[in-house]
Amino acid sequence: MDTLATTRADCLALDAADPLGAARDAFELPPDVVYLDGNSLGPPPRLARERMQAVLEREWGVGLVRSWNDAGWIEAPLRVGAKIARLIGAAPGEVVVADSTTVNIFKLLSAALALRPGRRVIVMREGDFPTDGYVAGGLAAMTGAELRCVAATELEGAVEADVAAFCVTHVDYRTGEMLDMHGLTAAAHRVGALAMWDLCHSAGAVPLDVTAADVDLAVGCGYKYLNGGPGAPAFCMVATRHHERLQQPLWGWMGHAAPFAFEPGYRPGAGITRMLSGTPPMVAIAALEAGVDAWLGIDMSAVRAKSLALADLCMTLVAQRCSGLGIEVVTPRDPERRGAQVSLRFADAYPLCRALIARGVIGDFRPPDILRLGLTPLYLRYVDIYDAVEAIREVLTSAVWRRPEYAVRTVVT
Ligand SMILES: *Cc1c(COP(=O)(O)O)cnc(C)c1O
Numbered sequence: 426m427d428t429l430a431t432t433r434a435d436c437l438a439l440d441a442a443d444p445l446g447a448a449r450d451a452f453e454l455p456p457d458v459v460y461l462d463g464n465s466l467g468p469p470p471r472l473a474r475e476r477m478q479a480v481l482e483r484e485w486g487v488g489l490v491r492s493w494n495d496a497g498w499i500e501a502p503l504r505v506g507a508k509i510a511r512l513i514g515a516a517p518g519e520v521v522v523a524d525s526t527t528v529n530i531f532k533l534l535s536a537a538l539a540l541r542p543g544r545r546v547i548v549m550r551e552g553d554f555p556t557d558g559y560v561a562g563g564l565a566a567m568t569g570a571e572l573r574c575v576a577a578t579e580l581e582g583a584v585e586a587d588v589a590a591f592c593v594t595h596v597d598y599r600t601g602e603m604l605d606m607h608g609l610t611a612a613a614h615r616v617g618a619l620a621m622w623d624l625c626h627s628a629g630a631v632p633l634d635v636t637a638a639d640v641d642l643a644v645g646c647g648y649k650y651l652n653g654g655p656g657a658p659a660f661c662m663v664a665t666r667h668h669e670r671l672q673q674p675l676w677g678w679m680g681h682a683a684p685f686a687f688e689p690g691y692r693p694g695a696g697i698t699r700m701l702s703g704t705p706p707m708v709a710i711a712a713l714e715a716g717v718d719a720w721l722g723i724d725m726s727a728v729r730a731k732s733l734a735l736a737d738l739c740m741t742l743v744a745q746r747c748s749g750l751g752i753e754v755v756t757p758r759d760p761e762r763r764g765a766q767v768s769l770r771f772a773d774a775y776p777l778c779r780a781l782i783a784r785g786v787i788g789d790f791r792p793p794d795i796l797r798l799g800l801t802p803l804y805l806r807y808v809d810i811y812d813a814v815e816a817i818r819e820v821l822t823s824a825v826w827r828r829p830e831y832a833v834r835t836v837v838t
Contacts, residue, residue: 431742436807445731449804451719452652459809459816461788464598464626464766464799467652473715480711492707501710502658502679502701508717509651509660512725513624513643514634520662521697522647522710526625527556529644529661530592532673532700534564536663537590537619537642539672544618545570548583548591552576554598557623561592577604581612590619590642596626596764599791601756603631603764606638614639625649628660630732630765630801632725641667650765650801651720653713661700668696677702723803731802732765735810739767739798742814750821755795769796769817775838776831777820783831786816790838 440446453469454460460468484496493499507517523529534547547561551574558574565572575583577593584591591613596603610620621642627633629650635643641664647657663671672693678684679701682692693699740754752771757763771777771794778790788798798813820826 436811439807452804459786461798463801470719476715502705505714526659530560533642536673541589544589546588548573550593588618592621594623601766647713652716657713675702735800746818767798776826779831780820780826786813
């Protein structure tokens with residue numbers, strides 16, 4: 426991107442020449458909103474409306490129970506998993522859609538301990554997304570495994586010969602910092618440990634190649650950059666080399682080798698199917714599939730180039746237009762070290778965020794002092810970034826964020 430492009434007219438010119446400009450038409454977005462929270466909940470793809478209608482009226486409404494066979498419902502977890510596999514660089518049979526990220530972390534960490542008998546340490550990162558640590562803590566309390574939580578800079582050193590696996594987020598939810606997937610995975614393998622990556626802020630956000638990085642296990646979220654809808658099912662990935670010895674504790678009939686044989690004893694299904702537990706949530710998977718299909722034919726390197734350009738524009742404009750207003754960029758400037766968001770630090774970030782939302786600029790707040798702006802090139806324009814930074818500047822200079830109503834905490838921030 427031309428780094429001198431910092432007027433609104435420059436941004437409009439960039440939008441006119443944007444090879445991804447037409448991708449926005451695939452989404453339903455209100456006209457008066459700048460949506461910078463697709464890293465928390467992606468907007469509905471137009472395809473989702475059609476798919477939801479077909480599911481409700483034809484598949485569920487007319488097909489009824491026959492649709493498990495006739496409408497491809499029963500294969501949906503693997504079919505949609507294979508589509509997600511393409512986005513993260515996994516092989517088709519290595520990814521399945523199931524449960525939530527939280528539940529999948531439990532299943533995969535249990536599997537990691539079982540794959541490395543005799544080792545009982547799980548390494549995690551301090552300050553990582555809380556649910557990851559909570560669920561690992563619960564597993565440790567249940568199994569006697571030990572959690573070793575360290576700063577990101579200490580991760581490599583903390584993975585020693587007693588470690589079964591590390592489980593860390595590839596792109597940090599708060600700062601947008603991206604870790605070195607290749608380097609840390611290789612370091613874990615040198616001591617015989619497994620590498621498990623949480624891809625919640627990476628899948629659909631940055632180019633990924635879990636095969637090239639030799640990743641063992643991964644989880645990720647369906648409702649953020651994949652635009653699968655609120656509470657969409659998550660995915661889990663297991664490298665083929667582990668399938669034969671793969672065990673997870675939530676033995677359910679959908680992960681059984683023959684679910685409809687109704688056998689009294691559990692026999693795990695082939696490969697990744699044993700990561701399934703209960704009946705797939707078909708309505709939700711249909712919406713997720715529409716979200717994933719919106720990525721078909723999209724060139725991820727073009728997405729990455731635009732997301733970096735949007736972030737550069739954002740950081741440059743904040744430096745130029747908001748200097749002296751008490752706000753600073755915390756996301757690393759180095760493109761190798763950041764994902765697809767810009768995080769700004771401001772002492773009163775919560776009321777600032779609320780005041781911006783009142784103006785139609787939707788980002789989110791993460792404690793204690795972070796305003797997060799998610800950059801999603803499929804439906805964001807350069808001019809949106811310009812308008813968002815202008816809104817930040819006006820809200821700060823007018824001090825409108827000090828209004829008492831903006832200090833009232835909502836349940837979801
Ligand atoms: C969003 C997110 C989750 C969410 O987990 P759910 O089970 O979907 O609630 C977990 N981990 C990370 C890193 C996330 O960003």
